[in-house]
Amino acid sequence: KAGVTQTPRYLIKTRGQQVTLSCSPISGHRSVSWYQQTPGQGLQFLFEYFSETQRNKGNFPGRFSGRQFSNSRSEMNVSTLELGDSALYLCASSVTGDYGYTFGSGTRLTVV
Amino acid sequence: GENVEQHPSTLSVQEGDSAVIKCTYSDSASNYFPWYKQELGKGPQLIIDIRSNVGEKKDQRIAVTLNKTAKHFSLHITETQPEDSAVYFCAASYDTDKLIFGTGTRLQVFP
Numbered sequence: 001k002a003g004v005t006q007t008p009r010y011l012i013k014t015r016g017q018q019v020t021l022s023c024s025p026i027s028g029h030r031s032v033s034w035y036q037q038t039p040g041q042g043l044q045f046l047f048e049y050f051s052e053t054q055r056n057k058g059n060f061p062g063r064f065s066g067r068q069f070s071n072s073r074s075e076m077n078v079s080t081l082e083l084g085d086s087a088l089y090l091c092a093s094s095v096t097g098d099y100g101y102t103f104g105s106g107t108r109l110t111v112v
Numbered sequence: 113g114e115n116v117e118q119h120p121s122t123l124s125v126q127e128g129d130s131a132v133i134k135c136t137y138s139d140s141a142s143n144y145f146p147w148y149k150q151e152l153g154k155g156p157q158l159i160i161d162i163r164s165n166v167g168e169k170k171d172q173r174i175a176v177t178l179n180k181t182a183k184h185f186s187l188h189i190t191e192t193q194p195e196d197s198a199v200y201f202c203a204a205s206y207d208t209d210k211l212i213f214g215t216g217t218r219l220q221v222f223p
């Protein structure tokens with residue numbers, strides 16, 4: 001079966017702009033989580049959605065937001081981009097959100 | 113706050129040898145402990161996981177052990193192969209809570 005699909009794979013944005021990343025989970029998976037991966041901070045949790053509701057949120061500023069649609073697809077948005085937002089953004093899905101997360105290949109965001 | 117420490121940060125072994133990576137977690141409520149393998153340019157891939165009601169789990173050459181009292185868990189890879197070379201991450205979570213990741217171990221298997 002198809003894995004977790006993230007689009008686009010690469011993005012280059014300018015400081016101050018905003019960006020939207022997309023994630024299509026594995027069919028039947030209702031939980032979608034987002035993580036930020038950087039060399040300095042490692043893998044950090046952003047937020048988790050289940051059945052269109054945000055159930056959990058990490059320690060990121062309000063510039064980072066997300067949503068989930070009725071088909072479980074999810075988007076995350078980062079407004080007023082800063083250089084420090086450059087990272088690999090990973091989406092992970094699971095059936096119920098308590099175990100067995102499958103990650104996508106990520107979106108590499110570069111802010112210049 | 114919640115924290116997962118992972119050691120070593122780098123590990124080099126000869127093909128055929130065993131590799132062990134250790135993690136310690138701080139939140140005693142954690143009950144789910146997955147291990148991920150990340151290859152260059154790819155997202156983390158779940159290779160094995162264990163829940164807190166089990167002390168050990170094995171899948172072919174890979175095994176994970178959990179010591180809840182000491183809040184330690186370890187990944188054991190036997191008969192290592194060059195294709196095992198990657199960055200390995202441990203993680204801990206409680207039910208539907210977020211995964212707290214360790215800092216990663218870069219494993220290199222030399223032929």
